[in-house]
Amino acid sequence: MLLAIDLQSETPIYTQIAQQIIEGIAKGELIPGEGLPSVRALAVDLGVNLHTVNKAYHLLKQDGYVQINRKQGVIIEPDAMPIADEQFKKNLLERLRPLIAEAIARGMEMNQFEELVGTSFNELLPNGR
Amino acid sequence: MLLAIDLQSETPIYTQIAQQIIEGIAKGELIPGEGLPSVRALAVDLGVNLHTVNKAYHLLKQDGYVQINRKQGVIIEPDAMPIADEQFKKNLLERLRPLIAEAIARGMEMNQFEELVGTSFNELLPNGR
Numbered sequence: 001m002l003l004a005i006d007l008q009s010e011t012p013i014y015t016q017i018a019q020q021i022i023e024g025i026a027k028g029e030l031i032p033g034e035g036l037p038s039v040r041a042l043a044v045d046l047g048v049n050l051h052t053v054n055k056a057y058h059l060l061k062q063d064g065y066v067q068i069n070r071k072q073g074v075i076i077e078p079d080a081m082p083i084a085d086e087q088f089k090k091n092l093l094e095r096l097r098p099l100i101a102e103a104i105a106r107g108m109e110m111n112q113f114e115e116l117v118g119t120s121f122n123e124l125l126p127n128g129r
Numbered sequence: 130m131l132l133a134i135d136l137q138s139e140t141p142i143y144t145q146i147a148q149q150i151i152e153g154i155a156k157g158e159l160i161p162g163e164g165l166p167s168v169r170a171l172a173v174d175l176g177v178n179l180h181t182v183n184k185a186y187h188l189l190k191q192d193g194y195v196q197i198n199r200k201q202g203v204i205i206e207p208d209a210m211p212i213a214d215e216q217f218k219k220n221l222l223e224r225l226r227p228l229i230a231e232a233i234a235r236g237m238e239m240n241q242f243e244e245l246v247g248t249s250f251n252e253l254l255p256n257g258r
Binding site: 019022023025026065081082083084088089092093095096097098099100101102103104105106107108110112113114116117118119120121123124125 | 148151152154155194210211212213217218221222224225226227228229230231232233234235236237239241242243245246247248249250252253254
């Protein structure tokens with residue numbers, strides 16, 4: 001799996017790294033138990049600071065997507081991938097809200113918004129689920 | 130229209146101010162041509178720095194939601210509210226993508242995600258459109 005970092009983006013690099021690893025999980029390119037590159041290796045690969053990769057990995061650990069252990073290094077959570085519980089859905093609603101407010105302010109209808117959601121689902125899950 | 134700022138949030142205060150003004154437009158609480166409080170008045174009201182409010186207003190101006198002029202101060206764009214053009218939809222897709230990736234990684238189906246979209250649309254547009 002290749003990570004592509006956009007240095008011009010307003011999204012912090014550690015966030016970009018974490019988001020792309022989550023995308024990899026969503027797409028099934030990264031599977032439970034799979035090892036991720038060491039902090040050092042990924043930092044060298046991407047040409048970024050060690051702390052940046054470290055921050056991304058710790059964010060992923062905090063959210064339950066990876067385990068960090070001394071022997072195996074960083075691995076995709078092998079047993080209990082985080083679920084879409086009420087807390088997650090509440091958080092997701094809060095993050096969706098400003099996007100939807102902008103869409104409405106610009107005159108978009110709900111079905112037009114859902115079309116974009118569908119596009120994105122199809123990109124991430126090309127074979128459906 | 131009351132703005133509620135969350136000082137504990139990870140979202141910068143200027144972003145929160147801009148987002149809530151866009152929400153006000155979406156809900157129809159702020160209408161084209163309507164005046165917003167002066168930078169100073171809003172800063173005092175919210176107990177934040179002048180620069181923070183200034184940054185929010187300039188962000189809104191840059192995106193086309195408000196006009197800033199010497200006589201009337203800051204007003205909601207009276208004539209040509211920004212539209213949901215291809216550029217906006219592309220940007221929206223990019224911002225939706227990490228949310229949808231997380232949802233998929235946590236096992237959500239598209240219809241469950243769309244349910245949240247529907248909830249948010251109903252909160253912002255209680256009478257439909």
